[in-house]
Amino acid sequence: MKRNYYRSNFILSVSAAVLTAIIFIFLYYTIGVRQRRFIYNDSKWIAIQQSKNAASQVESYFINAIHSARSLVKQTKVLYEKRADRSEIVSLIHSYTKDNPDFLAVWTMWEPNAFDGKDRQYRNTPPYDREGHLSVTFFRMADSIVFEYTEPEDYNEFYYTIPKERNSEMVLEPYIYQYQGYPIEFYETSIVVPIIINNKFCGVYGIDLDLNYLQRKLSEIKLQTKGHLSLISSDGEIVTHPDTAFIGKNIFSLAGTNDTLARYIVKSGLEQSYETVCNYTKSEVFRTFYPIRIGKSDTQWSIMVQLDMREATLRSISLHNIALGLLIAGLILISYLIYNIFDRLRYEHQLILAKESAEQKERELQKMYYELQTSEEELRATNEELFATSEALRESNLMLTGAKEKAEEASRLKTAFLHNLSHEVRTPLNAIYGFSQMLNNIDISADESKKFIQIIQDSSKQLVSIISDIITISSIETGQERITNTNIHLNTLLDELYHTFSAKLANKPVELRVYKEFSDKEDEIFIDELKLRQVLYHLLLNAVKFTHNGSIEFGYRLKSSNLEFYVKDTGIGIEGKKQDVIFERFTQADENIHAEYGGTGLGLSICKGFLNLMGGAIWVESELGQGATFYFTLPYHPITSKESKGISIQSQTNNSEMKTILVAEDDINSFKLLKAVLKDFDFQLLHADNGRKAVELCQNEDSICLVLMDIKMPELNGVSATKLIKELKPTLPVIAQTAYATLDDIEKNREVFDAYITKPLDIEQLKKLIFEFCDRCGKSEKY
Numbered sequence: 001m002k003r004n005y006y007r008s009n010f011i012l013s014v015s016a017a018v019l020t021a022i023i024f025i026f027l028y029y030t031i032g033v034r035q036r037r038f039i040y041n042d043s044k045w046i047a048i049q050q051s052k053n054a055a056s057q058v059e060s061y062f063i064n065a066i067h068s069a070r071s072l073v074k075q076t077k078v079l080y081e082k083r084a085d086r087s088e089i090v091s092l093i094h095s096y097t098k099d100n101p102d103f104l105a106v107w108t109m110w111e112p113n114a115f116d117g118k119d120r121q122y123r124n125t126p127p128y129d130r131e132g133h134l135s136v137t138f139f140r141m142a143d144s145i146v147f148e149y150t151e152p153e154d155y156n157e158f159y160y161t162i163p164k165e166r167n168s169e170m171v172l173e174p175y176i177y178q179y180q181g182y183p184i185e186f187y188e189t190s191i192v193v194p195i196i197i198n199n200k201f202c203g204v205y206g207i208d209l210d211l212n213y214l215q216r217k218l219s220e221i222k223l224q225t226k227g228h229l230s231l232i233s234s235d236g237e238i239v240t241h242p243d244t245a246f247i248g249k250n251i252f253s254l255a256g257t258n259d260t261l262a263r264y265i266v267k268s269g270l271e272q273s274y275e276t277v278c279n280y281t282k283s284e285v286f287r288t289f290y291p292i293r294i295g296k297s298d299t300q301w302s303i304m305v306q307l308d309m310r311e312a313t314l315r316s317i318s319l320h321n322i323a324l325g326l327l328i329a330g331l332i333l334i335s336y337l338i339y340n341i342f343d344r345l346r347y348e349h350q351l352i353l354a355k356e357s358a359e360q361k362e363r364e365l366q367k368m369y370y371e372l373q374t375s376e377e378e379l380r381a382t383n384e385e386l387f388a389t390s391e392a393l394r395e396s397n398l399m400l401t402g403a404k405e406k407a408e409e410a411s412r413l414k415t416a417f418l419h420n421l422s423h424e425v426r427t428p429l430n431a432i433y434g435f436s437q438m439l440n441n442i443d444i445s446a447d448e449s450k451k452f453i454q455i456i457q458d459s460s461k462q463l464v465s466i467i468s469d470i471i472t473i474s475s476i477e478t479g480q481e482r483i484t485n486t487n488i489h490l491n492t493l494l495d496e497l498y499h500t501f502s503a504k505l506a507n508k509p510v511e512l513r514v515y516k517e518f519s520d521k522e523d524e525i526f527i528d529e530l531k532l533r534q535v536l537y538h539l540l541l542n543a544v545k546f547t548h549n550g551s552i553e554f555g556y557r558l559k560s561s562n563l564e565f566y567v568k569d570t571g572i573g574i575e576g577k578k579q580d581v582i583f584e585r586f587t588q589a590d591e592n593i594h595a596e597y598g599g600t601g602l603g604l605s606i607c608k609g610f611l612n613l614m615g616g617a618i619w620v621e622s623e624l625g626q627g628a629t630f631y632f633t634l635p636y637h638p639i640t641s642k643e644s645k646g647i648s649i650q651s652q653t654n655n656s657e658m659k660t661i662l663v664a665e666d667d668i669n670s671f672k673l674l675k676a677v678l679k680d681f682d683f684q685l686l687h688a689d690n691g692r693k694a695v696e697l698c699q700n701e702d703s704i705c706l707v708l709m710d711i712k713m714p715e716l717n718g719v720s721a722t723k724l725i726k727e728l729k730p731t732l733p734v735i736a737q738t739a740y741a742t743l744d745d746i747e748k749n750r751e752v753f754d755a756y757i758t759k760p761l762d763i764e765q766l767k768k769l770i771f772e773f774c775d776r777c778g779k780s781e782k783y
Contacts, residue, residue: 009749011061014341021334043285044273044307051290051305054229055220058303061214062191062294063208065103066169068096071194072205079198086116086134091128099144101683104188104210105139105179109150109160110195124647139208148180163194163204171294174211174239174248185382187211187247189239193292215240215247215688227307232266232289234300249561251304265289269300275309284309319330425466426759427667428459428737433760434673438531442679453674455669459686472534473602476609483528484612487639490563491516491523493533494555501540501552510547515555524564531610537566538603539630550627562633570627574620583608583618590657607632617676628710659774660684660703664721665737666713670759674708674737678770679765691716698725698732706773711745722752733773738763 008687013467079088089108097106113119115134122132127147133155136146163170170192178185188208195202214231220230231239234254246254252263265272266289273288283305292301329545389448422733435452438444444452475481498514505512514521536554544553552568556563574582583604604618611618615635622628659682667688675685686701688694692715698704707725711718722734736753738745746756756768 014338024328025330030506040165043498044288047286047288047305047307048273048290050221050229051288051303054221054231054305055290055292056290057217058293058301060169060215061102061217062210062292064100064152065191066193066208066294068100068103068106069169069191069207070107072096073193076195076205080197080202083116086118086122088405089115089134090136093136094138094145094481097140097235101140102209102213103140103207105137105148105206107148107150107206107208108134108195108203109155109203109206110134113772114202129630134203140184141179141184144618144732159190159192159206160204162466164201167196169193173233173235173677174237176248177208186299190740209543211239216415217246227305227311230304231292232304233265234269236263236266239301260715262287262289266302269293269302270563278306285749292715304699305733320458321772348352365550375680382708385409398623425463426552427670428463429465430667430739430759430761431459431669431673432456434670434763435676437763438673438676446675451471455672459669470602472606473609476606478611481609481613483531485526485528485637487524488529488532489520489523490518490525490556491520493536497533497536497540498553501544504544505552508544508547509549510544512552513553513555513556516551517555517557522638524639528614532634535607535610535632536565537609541570542603542630547627558636563636564631564633566629566631568627568629573624573626573628574622574623574628582620658682659705660686660701661696661770662686662688662697662701662704662707663689663772664688664707664708664713664718667710670737673761673764683770683774690714690719691718694721695724695728704732706770707732707734707736708737708770711736711740711749719749719752726752735769735773737766 053599075092076089079092083305090477093106093108097103100106110133110135112131119132123126124130125132126149127138128134128149129152130150130152133152135150135152135154138145139148159170159172172190172192174187174189176185176187186208190212191207191209193205193216195204195696202471211231218231219242230241230246230251233239236250238246238249238254239249241247251266261272261274261276266268269291271290273286275284277283278285278390284682286309287307288305290303290305294301342750377416421439435456438452439449470677472481494514494516498512502512539551543554547569548571552567552569554565554567556565558564608618611634616633618630618632620628620630645776661678661683663685665670665674665687670690671687678685684703686697686704688697691713694707694709698707709718709722709724713721717726718736718738722736725732725734733754734752735755735757737751737757737759740749747760755772757766757769
């Protein structure tokens with residue numbers, strides 16, 4: 001009997017708890033969920049209706065302008081058929097501007113002589129442009145209607161060319177414009193309608209619309225406290241906004257990179273609504289877009305309405321909170337009832353099982369503790385192994401990355417050096433080989449023979465210098481270079497260098513100065529004279545090469561136990577980030593330096609190698625365009641004690657119906673060779689020392705029947721120059737005569753030149769090509 005009583009109470013308690021839960025869940029759904037959805041949907045419906053209302057106002061504004069422009073076209077066709085005077089067109093535009101206060105300006109642009117064929121008669125006559133075109137603009141300024149001068153160049157603007165190409169109406173994206181003679185800037189757009197008469201494009205009518213008018217109209221529409229309504233152009237530009245700071249900005253960038261939907265909707269001209277997070281307020285918003293289609297143009301603008309979701313659902317949130325409170329209270333009550341029921345059952349059950357399971361649980365816990373401890377130790381050991389492996393892999397990756405970068409840099413430098421070396425070696429070889437062949441000609445005079453021999457000698461010296469640099473740097477890098485110290489007079493060495501480079505500067509407006517701190521009695525030192533001379537020679541040679549005017553000064557001074565030498569110039573200077581790499585092999589301060597000045601990029605690396613062997617150091621101080629000063633130090637080993645100290649400054653100032661062939665060659669010796677080869681034939685030679693000059697001569701000289709083109713030249717290389725010449729004169733033959741001699745170079749330029757001959761030149765082959773192309777002058781065939 002007692003058991004049935006407890007059982008009935010248990011069932012009654014469970015039934016009461018379940019019924020209470022159902023009641024509170026129903027209240028929560030009805031008040032918190034369903035009503036909230038109704039209120040939120042009402043807010044969205046209001047936003048959509050407001051966007052449609054705003055779109056209707058904007059469309060009305062634009063349609064009025066389009067209809068006015070179309071009406072102008074119709075009336076113009078009537079005047080055109082009546083052969084009316086163009087002044088009637090001017091009056092028509094003036095009246096439309098005056099009768100439509102919503103328009104900023106009304107304008108037209110006609111094709112030259114398209115209306116009455118009298119453009120020449122109206123030149124420089126207001127309101128037409130200076131060419132007399134029927135191009136007229138009237139705009140509203142305060143209460144006055146004034147005209148704006150247009151220019152013939154306006155016919156090249158897109159608002160004229162696009163309607164002309166497509167024969168279709170056009171709406172311009174928003175822009176800021178200031179009419180001539182007036183300081184006020186307008187934020188506006190334009191409606192452009194083409195004038196088509198007898199299926200022929202004759203011009204356009206345009207109406208400028210003030211977008212500030214739309215700003216005022218749309219600002220009157222209120223959307224809660226934080227909501228707003230904006231007009232968006234097809235490119236995403238915000239045309240109107242309650243906060244004028246946003247006008248002119250792009251909605252795509254303001255929407256944020258995550259909101260790609262806004263860009264898709266505006267570009268596609270869709271009507272769509274969605275929820276997102278506002279990028280600049282960081283709050284959840286409801287956003288709706290409604291498209292505006294303007295006449296027959298492809299332009300589609302959109303009205304964007306944005307509501308703050310928290311504000312829109314404020315009342316629903318309150319209801320939700322009330323329902324949630326009721327639900328929580330109900331859940332607490334239910335939990336309390338269920339807890340009491342099951343607590344009593346659990347208590348009885350636990351009393352029965354507690355004693356039986358206590359010992360078993362204790363054993364299990366001890367076993368689990370032991371297993372966990374063992375697993376923890378194993379995991380710790382595994383973690384340490386993985387960490388060590390990860391560190392080893394990271395270090396290995398760093399080493400591999402560094403090795404790869406060094407290998408790639410070495411490969412790049414090697415390739416650049418081989419290209420530069422090929423050019424530097426082939427240029428003097430060209431002169432040597434060519435003039436050597438000319439010496440076999442028994443008809444040359446003794447003076448010419450002497451001149452040819454001198455050129456061959458000079459080119460040989462240049463070639464020997466290049467080969468010597470290569471051998472020297474190889475000797476330094478392989479550790480075969482040795483120091484040979486002797487007693488020398490330092491001032492005598494500087495005087496010899498001074499006289500050598502004074503001769504090199506004879507034709508340059510550059511002053512050469514030398515500074516010697518020791519007197520001639522105390523200048524004897526113990527040092528490797530050859531290496532010191534070569535270091536100074538390389539530095540002075542660079543100074544002469546890169547200094548076009550100003551001065552060059554070199555010398556030395558005693559600092560502590562070292563002699564500090566310097567070479568200072570007023571040349572082109574060196575960029576700061578390049579001042580360390582110029583001492584590396586095959587490296588110059590700029591990739592363009594080799595094209596303009598030549599060189600292998602070995603000089604400074606040789607200097608650095610010698611100075612390291614001699615226990616010295618080298619560095620440079622320079623600014624781009626401000627000249628450079630190279631310093632280097634060497635240990636001072638005097639032969640006798642220093643008795644007196646004098647300063648000596650020396651100065652040297654340097655003021656001091658014949659067929660025509662164009663030779664484009666920057667190397668004067670190569671030009672002399674070609675001149676000597678062709679001197680006995682009926683040819684007139686023109687010389688261009690850079691690619692740009694070669695193009696100008698071909699453009700201005702009609703008598704040229706053949707061009708001999710070097711590829712590597714300053715200002716404009718031979719390939720680019722030849723392409724420009726072929727555009728000017730497609731049939732003019734161009735023969736490449738160049739030191740770029742690899743098969744890859746020949747194949748790469750096959751379609752550019754009519755023939756290709758490499759340096760050193762084969763004189764007989766060159767003559768054959770010249771006679772062949774001159775005989776068929778005007779007929780171009782590829783080699």
